[in-house]
Amino acid sequence: MRFSGLRVLKEGLTGNKGWTPHWRDPEPKAEYDILIIGGGGHGLSTAYYLASEHGLTNIAVLEKGYIGGGNVGRNTTIVRANYFLPGNSEFYSHSLKLWEGLEEDLNYNVMHSQRGVINLFHSDGQRDEAARRGNMMISQGDDAILLGRDDLRNMLPYLNYDSARFPIYGGLYHPRGGTARHDAVAWGYARGADQRGVDLIQNCEVTGIDIANGAVTGVQTTRGPIRAKKVAMVAAGRSGQVAAMAGMRLPIESHVLQAFVTEGLKPCIDHVVTFGMGHFYISQSDKGGLVFGGDLDFYASYAARGNLPTVEHVMEAGVTLMPMIGKAKVLRSWGGIMDMSPDGSPIIDRTDTQGLYLNCGWNYGGFKAVPGSGNVFAHLIATGNYHENATGFRLDRFRTGRGIIDEEGKGSQHNLH
Numbered sequence: 001m002r003f004s005g006l007r008v009l010k011e012g013l014t015g016n017k018g019w020t021p022h023w024r025d026p027e028p029k030a031e032y033d034i035l036i037i038g039g040g041g042h043g044l045s046t047a048y049y050l051a052s053e054h055g056l057t058n059i060a061v062l063e064k065g066y067i068g069g070g071n072v073g074r075n076t077t078i079v080r081a082n083y084f085l086p087g088n089s090e091f092y093s094h095s096l097k098l099w100e101g102l103e104e105d106l107n108y109n110v111m112h113s114q115r116g117v118i119n120l121f122h123s124d125g126q127r128d129e130a131a132r133r134g135n136m137m138i139s140q141g142d143d144a145i146l147l148g149r150d151d152l153r154n155m156l157p158y159l160n161y162d163s164a165r166f167p168i169y170g171g172l173y174h175p176r177g178g179t180a181r182h183d184a185v186a187w188g189y190a191r192g193a194d195q196r197g198v199d200l201i202q203n204c205e206v207t208g209i210d211i212a213n214g215a216v217t218g219v220q221t222t223r224g225p226i227r228a229k230k231v232a233m234v235a236a237g238r239s240g241q242v243a244a245m246a247g248m249r250l251p252i253e254s255h256v257l258q259a260f261v262t263e264g265l266k267p268c269i270d271h272v273v274t275f276g277m278g279h280f281y282i283s284q285s286d287k288g289g290l291v292f293g294g295d296l297d298f299y300a301s302y303a304a305r306g307n308l309p310t311v312e313h314v315m316e317a318g319v320t321l322m323p324m325i326g327k328a329k330v331l332r333s334w335g336g337i338m339d340m341s342p343d344g345s346p347i348i349d350r351t352d353t354q355g356l357y358l359n360c361g362w363n364y365g366g367f368k369a370v371p372g373s374g375n376v377f378a379h380l381i382a383t384g385n386y387h388e389n390a391t392g393f394r395l396d397r398f399r400t401g402r403g404i405i406d407e408e409g410k411g412s413q414h415n416l417h
């Protein structure tokens with residue numbers, strides 16, 4: 001089933017009876033070439049690119065819940081390529097280029113909207129940092145514009161410029177950044193992988209990883225054992241638990257992050273805006289709700305719900321920055337489990353067990369990485385070689401101390417990244 005304007009028109013005129021399910025609901029086979037543990041954004045995109053770019057289709061994605069129920073459907077949907085450090089910058093640049101062709105590639109409307117991301121700065125030091133980062137983005141081939149206070153006031157008249165506790169000096173504008181509809185990204189990749197023959201097995205929790213003579217041989221699941229010579233662990237917030245099944249202790253902490261949505265309002269926030277003096281980021285969804293979030297909940301947890309002090313903290317930051325949102329009613333909030341790494345950058349690597357691969361450590365920026373991560377991880381699994389845009393995400397950097405990619409300069413403190 002292909003989507004097109006003509007098809008939508010035809011279905012609209014004939015009672016919408018011709019739509020078919022986006023993917024099959026197959027029974028798991030006894031053996032596959034490749035098993036992917038985790039049907040989130042990264043697991044699904046990995047399956048999709050294994051099939052579409054490498055012609056490998058004897059693959060199953062094993063998801064303990066339902067497709068789109070993890071962080072891929074819980075995030076605040078920001079897509080950007082505004083990283084400073086080599087290692088990160090070429091990877092996120094690669095990912096953004098994939099975003100730009102994604103809807104055509106998948107034949108699926110993921111509502112990718114390049115409305116621009118603006119990071120505000122509030123001091124001379126922050127302006128210097130923004131200028132440096134902008135130059136790095138431009139030299140990487142991406143876009144960045146340093147806006148002064150007057151330019152910004154024209155673009156974002158609703159911010160509190162005059163009586164703010166932290167005066168706004170300007171902003172770093174990244175026009176190609178923006179948002180996408182999070183669960184549609186999961187559905188689009190799921191549909192694309194399924195169409196190419198990948199089995200998506202929902203309600204199938206992996207409970208053990210089988211290893212013999214140093215090589216992976218398959219997994220144990222709640223729907224029985226499944227054999228495979230290659231297994232990819234892509235379980236985001238549950239990465240530590242899954243890797244423990246293979247006897248590995250990962251340098252990952254799992255933390256809660258909350259998000260919030262208000263009632264639908266008339267269009268008032270045209271971009272993604274981030275506060276420079278507190279952790280707060282906001283955009284407006286196509287339905288009109290203000291979508292925003294802030295910091296982690298500051299303790300490690302596997303609970304996908306947050307606590308009230310963080311709610312208060314996020315609301316305070318929002319009202320400080322743009323007092324006008326104080327009148328909006330928050331309708332919903334939820335939490336997701338973040339896989340926080342010690343340097344704030346991800347891990348995309350093979351492991352010491354032959355055939356066992358690892359993709360995790362996305363902190364709270366892994367949504368924008370979904371296309372890039374799946375693309376480079378599929379390359380590693382299919383060819384055995386690191387993709388040219390993802391050579392730095394090695395697991396052993398935390399053992400050797402070489403090649404740390406600490407974008408925030410915060411040191412080895414997971415909850416600060």
Ligand SMILES: Cc1cc2nc3c(=O)[nH]c(=O)nc-3n(C[C@H](O)[C@H](O)[C@H](O)COP(=O)(O)OP(=O)(O)OC[C@H]3O[C@@H](n4cnc5c(N)ncnc54)[C@H](O)[C@@H]3O)c2cc1C
Binds near residue numbers: 066071238366
């Ligand atoms: C509130 C919030 C806001 C965020 N905002 C942004 C943002 O604006 N921009 C951005 O880039 N990123 C953002 N993120 C981060 C981003 O959502 C995550 O980094 C990313 O989604 C993680 O990868 P994933 O999609 O594969 O994870 P998930 O969707 O969580 O996928 C992992 C899957 O593995 C499955 N699984 C776990 N254990 C097992 C098992 N034993 N067997 C089988 N399956 C298993 C889980 O059920 C889950 O479906 C945000 C996250 C949250 C929670």
